Amino acid sequence: MNHSVKRLRYVLKRLLQALPIVLAIVVVNFFLLHMAEGDAVDVLAGEAGSATPEYMAELRQKFGLDKPLPVQLAIYLKNVLSFDLGYSFRHEMPVSQLVLDRFVPTLLLMVSTILLAVGLGIVLGLIAAVGLNTWRDNLISVFALVTYATPLFWVGLMMIVVFSLNLGWFPTSGMENIAAFHTGWDRVWDIAHHLVLPTITLSLFYLALYTRLMRASMLEQAGMDYVTTARAKGVTERRIVFVHVLRNALLPVVTMAGVQVGALIGGSVIVESVFAWPGLGMLAFEALFARDLNLLLGIFLLSALLVVAVNLVVDIVYSLLDPRIEVS
Amino acid sequence: MTGQLLEIRDLHVALPEGSERRYAVEQVDLELAPNEILCVVGESGSGKSLTARAVMGLLPAPHVKVEKGAIRFGQEDLTRVGDARLRQIRGSEISMIFQEPMTALNPVMTIGDQIDEVFRFHARMGRKERRQKATALLDDVHLPDPAQIIGAYPHELSGGQRQRAMIAMALALDPKILIADEPTTALDVTTQAQILKLIKELQAGHDTGVLFITHDFGVVADIADRVAVMQQGRVVEAGSADKVLNAPEHPYTRDLIAAVPSLVPRAARQRSAEPVLQVQGLTKVYRSGGGFFGLGGKERKVTAAKEVALELRRGETLGIVGESGSGKSTVARCIVRLNDADEGQILLHGSDLRPLGRAAMRPFRAKIQMVFQDPFASLNPRTRVGRIIAQGPLIQGQSPAAAQDRARELLEIVGLDARAFDRYPHEFSGGQRQRIGIARALALDPEVLVADEPVSALDVSIQAQILRLLDEIRDRLSLSMIFITHDLRVAAQVCDRIAVMRYGVVVETGSTGEIFRDPQDAYTKDLLAAVPGRHWLPARQDAIA
Numbered sequence: 001m002n003h004s005v006k007r008l009r010y011v012l013k014r015l016l017q018a019l020p021i022v023l024a025i026v027v028v029n030f031f032l033l034h035m036a037e038g039d040a041v042d043v044l045a046g047e048a049g050s051a052t053p054e055y056m057a058e059l060r061q062k063f064g065l066d067k068p069l070p071v072q073l074a075i076y077l078k079n080v081l082s083f084d085l086g087y088s089f090r091h092e093m094p095v096s097q098l099v100l101d102r103f104v105p106t107l108l109l110m111v112s113t114i115l116l117a118v119g120l121g122i123v124l125g126l127i128a129a130v131g132l133n134t135w136r137d138n139l140i141s142v143f144a145l146v147t148y149a150t151p152l153f154w155v156g157l158m159m160i161v162v163f164s165l166n167l168g169w170f171p172t173s174g175m176e177n178i179a180a181f182h183t184g185w186d187r188v189w190d191i192a193h194h195l196v197l198p199t200i201t202l203s204l205f206y207l208a209l210y211t212r213l214m215r216a217s218m219l220e221q222a223g224m225d226y227v228t229t230a231r232a233k234g235v236t237e238r239r240i241v242f243v244h245v246l247r248n249a250l251l252p253v254v255t256m257a258g259v260q261v262g263a264l265i266g267g268s269v270i271v272e273s274v275f276a277w278p279g280l281g282m283l284a285f286e287a288l289f290a291r292d293l294n295l296l297l298g299i300f301l302l303s304a305l306l307v308v309a310v311n312l313v314v315d316i317v318y319s320l321l322d323p324r325i326e327v328s
Numbered sequence: 329m330t331g332q333l334l335e336i337r338d339l340h341v342a343l344p345e346g347s348e349r350r351y352a353v354e355q356v357d358l359e360l361a362p363n364e365i366l367c368v369v370g371e372s373g374s375g376k377s378l379t380a381r382a383v384m385g386l387l388p389a390p391h392v393k394v395e396k397g398a399i400r401f402g403q404e405d406l407t408r409v410g411d412a413r414l415r416q417i418r419g420s421e422i423s424m425i426f427q428e429p430m431t432a433l434n435p436v437m438t439i440g441d442q443i444d445e446v447f448r449f450h451a452r453m454g455r456k457e458r459r460q461k462a463t464a465l466l467d468d469v470h471l472p473d474p475a476q477i478i479g480a481y482p483h484e485l486s487g488g489q490r491q492r493a494m495i496a497m498a499l500a501l502d503p504k505i506l507i508a509d510e511p512t513t514a515l516d517v518t519t520q521a522q523i524l525k526l527i528k529e530l531q532a533g534h535d536t537g538v539l540f541i542t543h544d545f546g547v548v549a550d551i552a553d554r555v556a557v558m559q560q561g562r563v564v565e566a567g568s569a570d571k572v573l574n575a576p577e578h579p580y581t582r583d584l585i586a587a588v589p590s591l592v593p594r595a596a597r598q599r600s601a602e603p604v605l606q607v608q609g610l611t612k613v614y615r616s617g618g619g620f621f622g623l624g625g626k627e628r629k630v631t632a633a634k635e636v637a638l639e640l641r642r643g644e645t646l647g648i649v650g651e652s653g654s655g656k657s658t659v660a661r662c663i664v665r666l667n668d669a670d671e672g673q674i675l676l677h678g679s680d681l682r683p684l685g686r687a688a689m690r691p692f693r694a695k696i697q698m699v700f701q702d703p704f705a706s707l708n709p710r711t712r713v714g715r716i717i718a719q720g721p722l723i724q725g726q727s728p729a730a731a732q733d734r735a736r737e738l739l740e741i742v743g744l745d746a747r748a749f750d751r752y753p754h755e756f757s758g759g760q761r762q763r764i765g766i767a768r769a770l771a772l773d774p775e776v777l778v779a780d781e782p783v784s785a786l787d788v789s790i791q792a793q794i795l796r797l798l799d800e801i802r803d804r805l806s807l808s809m810i811f812i813t814h815d816l817r818v819a820a821q822v823c824d825r826i827a828v829m830r831y832g833v834v835v836e837t838g839s840t841g842e843i844f845r846d847p848q849d850a851y852t853k854d855l856l857a858a859v860p861g862r863h864w865l866p867a868r869q870d871a872i873a
Binding site for chain 1: 384386415416417418419420423424426428431432433434435436437445446449450481483494497
């Protein structure tokens with residue numbers, strides 16, 4: 001069979017496999033969220049200050065919250081299948097619109113973070129491993145250790161203090177300068193400018209992780225027999241590092257990165273709140289405290305889809321890097 | 329001496345401080361002439377591999393380095409030339425092949441690209457010309473369909489094919505010297521025979537000097553022109569193959585040769601006809617892939633054992649002989665019930681073990697015990713030896729005191745000091761560990777002992793000791809033993825009867841004497857013909873018995 005046909009089949013298979021997973025996630029989330037005490041009506045009533053039990057019952061009936069749980073689940077599932085994620089009582093907007101609005105900033109932050117963390121992590125790990133026990137290695141190792149141990153929110157705050165307030169290089173918060181009404185490339189540039197600090201903050205921890213992983217992986221591969229073979233062939237050290245060792249050493253890093261993308265969405269809540277980044281993490285946080293279950297479920301569903309998609313991409317990248325993995 | 333390709337003089341390779349000995353290689357003098365195969369023989373730790381690596385400048389720097397001595401190659405001293413010149417020599421004038429062709433090749437690079445590197449770094453040639461050359465090389469080493477193999481990754485080839493590709497790579501630029509570091513140790517005997525033949529053929533065709541490192545005297549007998557025997561970093565004896573093999577002078581050489589099991593089966597023993605274990609129609613299929621609405625790709629089935637029938641009689645040793653993938657280990661694991669067979673019967677004194685569940689199997693577990701191949705991996709490194717041995721009886725409900733007493737007793741039986749009881753496995757050598765493994769298996773007073781390649785990971789002198797021990801224990805404790813091996817020499821010396829397996833099928837069964845004297849199946853004949861050094865017999869024929 002042709003190789004690309006094989007790969008297409010593989011993707012198709014993986015997507016099919018993802019369907020029951022996503023469905024299970026929806027169902028589990030649904031029950032989990034309903035296990036918590038209180039609903040949106042409680043919060044609304046609490047905020048209003050005075051609400052009679054009759055009015056609350058009326059609200060519940062209006063929102064469909066008085067029906068038994070299985071019925072609510074069935075209704076929700078039916079709606080999801082027709083791409084209707086429900087209505088957020090809190091924001092008075094359809095959930096799908098809310099979620100999609102916030103999805104783009106999240107995706108932007110995530111992708112830039114991953115690229116920075118994985119890309120720079122690989123480079124730093126490579127430099128450290130090549131110059132083993134030199135000052136370069138020591139410097140990078142200390143840097144990795146320190147960033148690994150520093151809490152995210154503190155890094156974020158310090159970034160703002162140093163680069164925004166003192167130096168004035170970057171804006172303190174937000175995703176764009178709304179008042180400036182930029183369009184076209186100006187807007188892209190504006191967003192990129194706003195993106196710098198959140199990305200660095202969020203990626204530092206992962207950067208440390210990948211640097212250490214890459215360094216260890218390079219050192220491990222450097223001791224392999226095929227490296228001796230390459231040396232015995234008279235290949236230069238440069239080529240051994242960049243052609244033979246590098247590609248093999250990348251494999252564990254790619255695996256790790258794939259696993260951590262999911263965690264990244266969760267970890268971004270802190271960064272989003274520090275930098276007022278209008279992403280999904282912030283939205284989820286707000287939704288949780290407002291008992292806006294429809295919105296939460298929508299966010300979870302989108303996150304699940306995102307993780308499934310990223311894992312698929314990682315697996316395909318992996319199969320390109322390692323011919324031993326068969327896409328079948 | 330003139331006319332030599334390579335002269336090693338007074339070579340000292342220093343080990344890092346705090347090692348067991350100061351020099352890994354000490355006062356070594358060797359020379360290699362064109363068109364000559366020099367075999368350097370020795371057990372593990374003899375310094376034979378490091379000598380070879382010193383020639384290539386491939387010592388594991390910076391801890392291990394040449395401290396004294398010279399390696400003269402032409403006008404140059406390889407211990408003194410610069411890195412750039414060394415790189416030039418490597419791969420073009422001196423090249424090397426390694427033991428494990430799987431790990432010695434880069435798993436994510438095609439065979440063609442890996443051969444191409446040699447040309448890229450040593451010769452000025454266009455891309456197309458290099459490609460043509462590489463294809464021609466693969467053809468020279470008799471690989472089928474070179475045009476396809478050139479684009480294949482190492483994992484897509486068999487072990488023998490990979491080693492052929494390695495050889496092609498090493499001989500790409502017609503080097504003056506080929507260093508072969510145990511190039512056939514990881515291969516099956518029939519493949520080994522082919523590779524040895526190939527090395528000899530190519531060497532003769534190109535006047536190459538070959539420095540061949542091996543631990544196997546059979547291989548030496550097959551290919552060596554001259555032999556150097558190494559022990560503890562020193563060359564204890566060197567000379568023509570004929571002289572060293574047939575009239576060894578140094579006592580160590582004599583010991584080594586005496587420890588090589590003879591191919592002449594030992595005399596048949598008196599045996600009872602009472603069957604202990606009967607295996608009938610044992611079939612095991614490994615499945616992978618498949619499923620998922622037909623999108624999962626083709627389901628792969630490997631029939632590791634197909635209708636295997638064996639009979640083990642009281643007090644005898646039944647050998648299961650075969651190459652890798654023949655299913656011999658699968659059969660063993662099914663008998664011990666580590667794997668579940670799909671079909672067939674495993675009758676121990678007439679009761680079928682195969683369908684038994686965990687609980688029902690437990691009383692039978694004690695009756696059949698196993699000794700594993702790798703003495704390093706098969707003992708828990710965090711558990712004291714005494715506990716390793718006593719664990720089985722404890723699980724079977726013996727009192728701790730009784731189990732520990734028994735463990736001490738067993739340590740003595742297998743020839744270890746009782747003080748070993750409180751020590752950890754890593755404090756022992758490979759041979760000692762295998763003794764511990766045997767003691768562990770004996771702790772449950774089994775009737776049947778299944779030994780899966782128990783001596784393959786051991787040096788030849790240790791191997792002889794362990795084989796003697798197994799023999800002794802079998803008689804003393806009236807055990808019946810299933811002995812799995814790929815080594816026909818070993819089989820000849822320990823087995824009363826032999827079953828030969830191939831592709832999961834028993835192709836021939838018979839008494840050891842019959843099989844060696846008059847093999848019926850074509851495959852058995854091939855196996856026997858492939859045994860290295862079959863025309864050379866160690867001076868002493870009663871090596872084990």
